Amino acid sequence: MASPCDPLGCDEFFRGGFARRKASSYRGRGLDRTAARMLAFLQERGTAGASVLEIGGGVGEIQLELLRAGAARAVNLELSPAYEAEAAGLVREAGFEGRVTRRLHDIAVAGDAVEPADVVVLHRVVCCYPDYERLLAAAAEHARRLLVFSYPSHSVLARMVLGAENLSFRMRRLRFRVFAHPPDRMLSVLREHGLRPTVVHRGMAWQVAGAER
Numbered sequence: 001m002a003s004p005c006d007p008l009g010c011d012e013f014f015r016g017g018f019a020r021r022k023a024s025s026y027r028g029r030g031l032d033r034t035a036a037r038m039l040a041f042l043q044e045r046g047t048a049g050a051s052v053l054e055i056g057g058g059v060g061e062i063q064l065e066l067l068r069a070g071a072a073r074a075v076n077l078e079l080s081p082a083y084e085a086e087a088a089g090l091v092r093e094a095g096f097e098g099r100v101t102r103r104l105h106d107i108a109v110a111g112d113a114v115e116p117a118d119v120v121v122l123h124r125v126v127c128c129y130p131d132y133e134r135l136l137a138a139a140a141e142h143a144r145r146l147l148v149f150s151y152p153s154h155s156v157l158a159r160m161v162l163g164a165e166n167l168s169f170r171m172r173r174l175r176f177r178v179f180a181h182p183p184d185r186m187l188s189v190l191r192e193h194g195l196r197p198t199v200v201h202r203g204m205a206w207q208v209a210g211a212e213r
Contacts (some may be wrong), residue, residue: 014080015038026059039062050119054120054121059086060090073099077106122149126149143213147195197209198211
């Protein structure tokens with residue numbers, strides 16, 4: 001059964017084994033290439049002393065790297081509780097206990113319950129959320145200075161792959177789905193909420209957009 005804040009089936013799909021693999025990969029290899037690009041965008045613009053809000057941060061690898069680089073504190077919002085044990089272990093190993101707050105919360109549904117932050121991060125999150133406009137609007141409203149997010153390519157091939165994945169989910173009776181939302185429209189949502197997209201990296205599989213206020 002889904003948790004009260006997760007009508008999307010994330011807690012069915014993102015389970016303990018997935019979290020353990022993500023934590024192990026980060027310990028062994030560091031950030032993935034897309035996350036590293038997102039981190040570089042933020043660091044180039046300065047994050048010393050910044051507050052960080054990461055929406056769907058998983059085990060929290062990007063926020064940990066930002067804290068290492070001088071950010072003051074981080075809040076992570078999640079829909080699945082499966083990440084919590086692995087994330088807590090990484091926080092302890094990094095020595096950042098007391099500087100990271102983790103919550104099960106859907107910001108698109110209840111944005112008023114979340115404090116704004118200097119920096120907002122969404123890594124491979126928009127593709128898991130059907131109402132991208134509502135999610136990105138909430139994220140943008142909470143970003144005082146910077147927002148960066150990643151999303152899948154909108155190419156025909158990418159949409160075919162995601163369609164095949166969704167067929168697999170239906171056959172397995174999972175509620176979870178993935179989405180290739182239109183990039184131009186996603187960037188327009190940020191503009192409508194006072195952010196100016198300044199960097200867009202178009203990779204074959206994953207793309208990155210960074211915006212500034």
